Amino acid sequence: MRKIDKSGVLSTVYKQWLDNLEQTQKSHGRYSSSKRKFYKDIVMNLYHCQKGLCAYTERRLCEDKHFDAASWSLGKYTTETPDTEGQLDHFDPDLKKNKSWLWDNLFMVLGKANNGKGSKIVDDILKPDTADYDPFKLLYYDYEFDLFRPNETLGPLEEQRVQYMISTLCINADYVKLHRKPFLRKIKAQIELGKMMTWEDAEEPKQFPTAFEMLRREQALNQ
């Protein structure tokens, strides 16, 4: 789960509306009733910030062409939205009631992961857009078992918190692993058997970039 930079706001009309509500401390209105107003502006802007990947599992949800900056005009997303497996997740479910459109609390995630996460309590330790979030300090990717685990350098309390969030965000769910391991196996074979590239010059893959980067670093250590 890589760090996400949400500063690139293209849906400025939505952002102004939100900032205004926040300044005047007004309610966001019911989640469903105002759904149509900025829904696609938010969804597509999130895809833009997340580079089309699920914020938690890093499965590819949306092709680049759909969230190119050219799809926005005058602060609104103006292109037809694509059908994707993504769903809008409220990271902290408690904020859904009164702060349902809070930019900092929203992520696009794989639908199954969204259902799996449900309304479970969350811990900001694995919130991908926070300033001090660093996956390489908090997580370790075990290629053999295809599992993200808490980094061994963490203390017991942090380890417990990270493990809870790995599970809550469905990062190791079977429906994710079903794609992740074969995807990485292909890259590994391209490098080691096909000699088409080296670990050093391999480009960032289209999905699962964090697992790939951790695997790459481990390979470098082993050489």
Added chain:
Amino acid sequence: MKISKIFIEDYRQFKNFELDLTYPVGHDKAGKPLEKVCIIGQSGTGKTNLLLFIKKALNFLGEISKLEQAPQGIYEAHLLDILSKFEIRFAGNPEVFSYLSFFSPRTFSIRPRFDPITGQEEKVFLGFDNQQIQANYNLLTGPPGNRGIRFQDHAWRFLKTYPFGYLYFPVDLANYQLSKQEEVTAEIKPSSLFEGIDLNTHAAHKSWERILDEVKRYDEAYIERSVALSKNETLRKDFDEWKNTAYNPLKVLAQELLDDVLNKFNLRVNQDTTFERKEDIGLIKIETLQGVKIPTDAWSTGTKHLIFSALPLFALKPEKKIILFDEPERSLYPDIQTKLIDILTKETLTTDCQFFFATHSPLVASSFEPWEIVELKFKEDGAVYQEHYFEGERHVDNYVIHPKLLRWDGILQRVFDLDAASQPERSLVLNQLAQLKKILEQKDISKNERTEKWEEYSKLAEKLNWDFEELNK
């Protein structure tokens, strides 16, 4: 009452067949009867027959329970038929109907039995023989004081103290005919001494009418309170409190039982209870998540099967009964099959019941602990036996197959004995991949050869979606 042991001496494919249906040593409930049992096995091994055997034996007990009130002779012919086949032993443990056996003709006897080790008299033992039963028939119906009456007294006292019954869900549960089947009128609570409900002959969908009565009562109370509220606003708090605490059957049925699953079919229970006559609402109403009503005759087979499995349990709320399900997975998509057992055994539906599921589904079987699975297999002579999943003593630590911990393909191979992990074509491709991998792993092959072999390798790997853990083992 739960069954902890079954012995069948000779009945169809079962010859000297014995099942221990208790928790194994080392379990918190060691020695107590299992709360749920999953029967699996190749077609023809007798999964359904085993369910029917239990049903038949329980029916037999039901007949005994009626004997006391029956005029002399009424049940004689029927009893003669059934009593000639069953051996029943009533256990000392009041919670357990511990011994349910089916015997081929044997010596008629009603006698106290002695434990060979302790010398203690066991409760009651009963055996019959077709040959001799005529001669001894008067023992069953003769004057008080004789041995037949003693048996009846024992049986009657036992049954009165530990009432029992069953609910049987057949394979073709969803193939109902509105006009032909009987309404479920029976009680299946401890208050009834015995009641066997066979949903082959009772219509599962009719149990809705019982729920409907509760829905109507809720509606009437709702309207009454609404009217009172319109006259006196101070009642608002009372009304809100009542709404929050009153039992709303439709809401419970939807939220706690059906909607979770129905949502997967893009459906939900319609909780709108506005109707004028009872007849207008012949069956629970279903609608899409977008609010489009789905007429009953347009329900999918899977939807019917799920609803007809859950409705009778919800309506009857059986207590201390035996629940028999034949192929509960019928017409249900795999993801729902994985959750089915949890749904049907929900604590809110039944109280202290024992479940038997006969299934062909690996996904259903994966919901069980190894000691809860009865796998039937053919012997060389065509009779069946139970394959045990433990080695040595029947202890929780000695089980070598754990369905809940296996992948689905593992369940297919280890529990359902599928010989191969896939079609033979996959093995061929894997072999080719292994050979190519070996070549590509050589350091001294030429660039051209590597390119050529790599193209071949990646093309084959792509066909397998790069999913071939086997090659790394």
